[in-house]
Amino acid sequence: MNDFEINPSGTNEKDDLDVVTLENDPEFTFEQYVQRLELSQDDLKKKILDVGSAESYFAKYLNENNISKDVFGVDLWNRFIYKKMSVQGRGEDLPFKKESFELVIALCSVPLMYWWKNKNADNVDMKKKIKNNLSEMIRVTKAGGEIKFGPIPLEGRTDKVQYFSDVFREILNEVKEENLNLEVNFFGEEEEKDNPYYKITTMISIKKPQHQPHLG
């Protein structure tokens, strides 16, 4: 855990609790992560950061089943039952040194959570947080590493969700222009038949290039 630079002034933002439904089952959570983020056996051996980890069931399952001891969680919600492997922090200001992880993942959390938090509020704040979150996930990923997250709505059932979707894609393009050679892929596209907010969602993979060789 010596890559951590813990910000002691973390918050306990209770207003997030109303949007969170959590499974009380580490094995089920682990299976969801593997399936939805399409994690391979090799991925599970990497040094992983789980952003928006809630109770860190993913890290807990891997740790307790001796699959990996190198998985950490970060969540702004100060209610971890697995403090050994997680810290409090924000997806838009990650409390880790640059290039600390080979794989950074976020399932059903940021950046979509910024929409949940801002859907009735100021959208400038949402844009800034999405941008900071993507930049932060890229910063803490090692060269040659990968970031996988989602779901992200591609098509919404309401104007506000569609707005999030459009803003997200605009920011992703900005991030691609600012970080040349990122490889961005959409995967796991799903039609969300019974979801009142999203019509079609996708998962996203961003691969960070290896360091460029020194020229001249």
Ligand SMILES: C[S@@+](CC[C@H](N)C(=O)[O-])C[C@H]1O[C@@H](n2cnc3c(N)ncnc32)[C@H](O)[C@@H]1O
């Ligand atoms: C729906 S839960 C998903 C938890 C877990 N990833 C899972 O799939 O079981 C969303 C989590 O994101 C966290 N979260 C929301 N906004 C966040 C932020 N800005 N930074 C870090 N975590 C955040 C919430 O506290 C919550 O624990």
